[in-house]
Amino acid sequence: MVTGIGDDSAVLRVPSGHELLVTTDFTIENVHFRRDWHRPELVGRRCLTRGLSDIAAMGGEPLAAFLSLALASDVPQKWVNRFLMGLLDVAKEFKVPLAGGDTAQSAGGIQADIMVVGSVPRGKAVLRSGAKARDQIYVTGELGGSAAALARLAESKPVGADSRYFRPRPRPLARVAVGQWLRRRGVASAMIDLSDGLSTDLEHICEESHVGAEIEAEAIPRARVGLGKKRVALELALHGGDDYELLFTSAAAVPSVVAGVRVTRIGRTTKSAGMRLIGADGKRRPLKAGGWEHFRENL
Numbered sequence: 001m002v003t004g005i006g007d008d009s010a011v012l013r014v015p016s017g018h019e020l021l022v023t024t025d026f027t028i029e030n031v032h033f034r035r036d037w038h039r040p041e042l043v044g045r046r047c048l049t050r051g052l053s054d055i056a057a058m059g060g061e062p063l064a065a066f067l068s069l070a071l072a073s074d075v076p077q078k079w080v081n082r083f084l085m086g087l088l089d090v091a092k093e094f095k096v097p098l099a100g101g102d103t104a105q106s107a108g109g110i111q112a113d114i115m116v117v118g119s120v121p122r123g124k125a126v127l128r129s130g131a132k133a134r135d136q137i138y139v140t141g142e143l144g145g146s147a148a149a150l151a152r153l154a155e156s157k158p159v160g161a162d163s164r165y166f167r168p169r170p171r172p173l174a175r176v177a178v179g180q181w182l183r184r185r186g187v188a189s190a191m192i193d194l195s196d197g198l199s200t201d202l203e204h205i206c207e208e209s210h211v212g213a214e215i216e217a218e219a220i221p222r223a224r225v226g227l228g229k230k231r232v233a234l235e236l237a238l239h240g241g242d243d244y245e246l247l248f249t250s251a252a253a254v255p256s257v258v259a260g261v262r263v264t265r266i267g268r269t270t271k272s273a274g275m276r277l278i279g280a281d282g283k284r285r286p287l288k289a290g291g292w293e294h295f296r297e298n299l
Helices: 040-057 077-093 145-154 176-184 198-209 234-239
Strands: 018-028 061-071 098-105 110-121 136-140 190-193 212-216 246-250 261-270 275-278 284-286
Touching (some): 018 040, 040 176, 061 077, 061 176, 145 234, 190 198
Parallel strands (some): 061 098
Antiparallel strands (some): 018 110, 061 110, 190 246, 212 261, 275 284
């Protein structure tokens, strides 16, 4: 970055031989979070993680972030300070400068729009459209933990003293290093981040790559939550969002650990269209996208 906050525009320097990646994501009160459920620091972390995860899914290197924040008159300054603390913690962790943005008054609630700019070597961005039939399907980390925590809150169950034990990953992490490792070695044929849920994001790859998919239910790495470390329900791992893991396809051999993160093979792509779930009994059943739907109330 040449010039950041302080001028009318930031001035960014793109490395020679690279292309620019630009992504933007909203974080909206009562759609993506609730003030009475989520700590401000976690909302801030999640806000920037959403953008970084998109850059990770392209195999890119984040360069700078921009935040536009609209606040209702009833939002206390303390909430804003804690929100920014969480966001800036992530920015420091990934060495991504907050290079600009805007603030405004909202007619109601909190609206945060994060834009992240990154770069990738020319022609090397990992797209959703590169999967071929008979590629293997992989996922990083564990799935369903965030959805399980949200379901617990929605059921109005107490999450007081034991909430820190229940949440499997209170600090969501973008898999930037994993995405870069896969891109550098030409391993991933197609990739997407799991923000909307495994079933929905897998459907995006299938549609863009013109392939189908078969997923093995027992292979899906389901998060373990609570004091008893019980695995979350399969439905939450399939359709829950906010995991920010990477889902990718590959025709090459993939290690079980990449950049310190567990990688699990969960299925394969097929010539025939549509998605199917293979149960423990070996039977194939249609799998429909059931994750986040934009323009639908989710909280």
